[in-house]
Amino acid sequence: MTPALRALRAIVTREALRFLGQRGRFLSALVRPLVWLLVFAAGFRAALGLSITPPYTTYIEYETYIVPGLCGMILLFNGMQSSLSLVYDREMGSMRLLLTAPLPRWWLLLCKLLAGTAIGVLQCYAFLLIAWIWGIRMPWLGYLTALPALVVAGLMLGALGLALSSFVKQLENFAGVMNFVIFPMFFLSSALYPLWRMQEAGDLLHDICAANPFTHAVELVRFALYVQPNLPALGWTALAAVAFLGLSLWGYDPARGMMGQRA
Amino acid sequence: MSGLSVRNVTHRYGPRTALDAVSFDVAPGRFCALLGPNGAGKSTLFALLTGLLAAPPGTIAVAGHDIRREPTRALARMGVVFQAPTLDLDLTVAQNLRYFAALQGLSDRIAAGRIDRALHRLGMAERAGERARALNGGHRRRTEIARALIHEPAVLLLDEPTVGLDAAARAAITDHVHGLAREDGLTVLWATHLTDEVRPEDDLVILHKGRVLRHATAGAVARGAPLTEVFLGLTGEAA
Incomplete structure (x- = not known):
């Protein structure tokens, strides 16, 4: 195994151990989408009518509609949570330990991102399993084809968190950023309502939702769960991932960004 | 040379000069104390040495590897104990x-x-x-020092490693690291603002407001007087 792969394995293992060690975090990561699924969706089922739009070929219940959006929510929260832990790491010094490893900085940051994504994808599958037990079932093959979609979506949202963590100076400021990022991203997307419903509310709202990378991540997962490719969604999600990753590499560049100002 | 070499290193935060043409060498097997009051530029120098800040004007070489030209090789030969706990x-x-x-x-x-x-x-x-x-504070620090040595570096950098420890743990860690230089031939750079951690035979760099005021063995700098007085006199004069 090369030193670079050893470092990747070590970083993923550390994240996994930390995640498993924090049972509260695991539980809250699961409870949050379940509350939406079991409470919110049950209440909204009556209020919202859904027409048949791809990838659905028949009428679906609202619970079924929001499952991909809730997977997106898990990945979004997970991305923010890992970036929160990065801000914490930096204040505590363990980010310094990571960045002084004799490996290129972009690789170390990519390892962090992959580790966070792996944790997020695992949470999604735990959620899908509970949804399945609840009776919300996708085609069997869909659980397999969803994997690459979840990974791409997780990388994009993790990269967003990474970029934010490089610019947020203190833990205290982070709560504000979460409010300004998580809530608008989640609500101004196709996670809870289809885009055509948004159009009824107004063109501007629809355009904002259509431009939101989170919408594309959710649609990518939605189609993949029904074993259908959605190339535009894949393209936009991947593009956003590359842009956010570029931004975070810039933010962690020693010549600029956070590390420079604080040291 | 092997060991640590710092040549003409300058760093500015905007208009403020944090380090001004800092130069010194530490030979293998030597314990060098980097002594300076808070705000002298010690942490900035550590950030430059460890590549957390971009390579500055001037040169920094770790075990013969220039931090600008061969950053990963330089990092691989370096063990670091940060001021903030990193366990x-x-x-x-x-x-x-x-x-x-x-x-x-x-x-x-x-x-x-x-x-x-x-x-x-x-x-x-x-x-x-x-x-x-x-673990208690002393054991955490010792673990961090042991960790910094696992890849068998040639140069060990410690940024105020005894902050927050009681007197016994402080003495034990200071002894331990002196032993590492003497017996294992490590090059040690030990940043501190506490004169009692420095021994007469140690190399001493007194840093104040980003400039090197003295660079010699501690005994030669003190010339028989208590080092604390000499240090306060120097940094007071220069203030």
């Missing part, structure tokens, strides 16, 4: 050490042997499975 408190002592060894690219087999030896040397073999949170 992962939720992981066990052994997990912390394994994580670091893997970041340094050591294979599992080599890492396991070295971690075992390091823990025995510290008398902490039976605590390997404990969470780092359970």
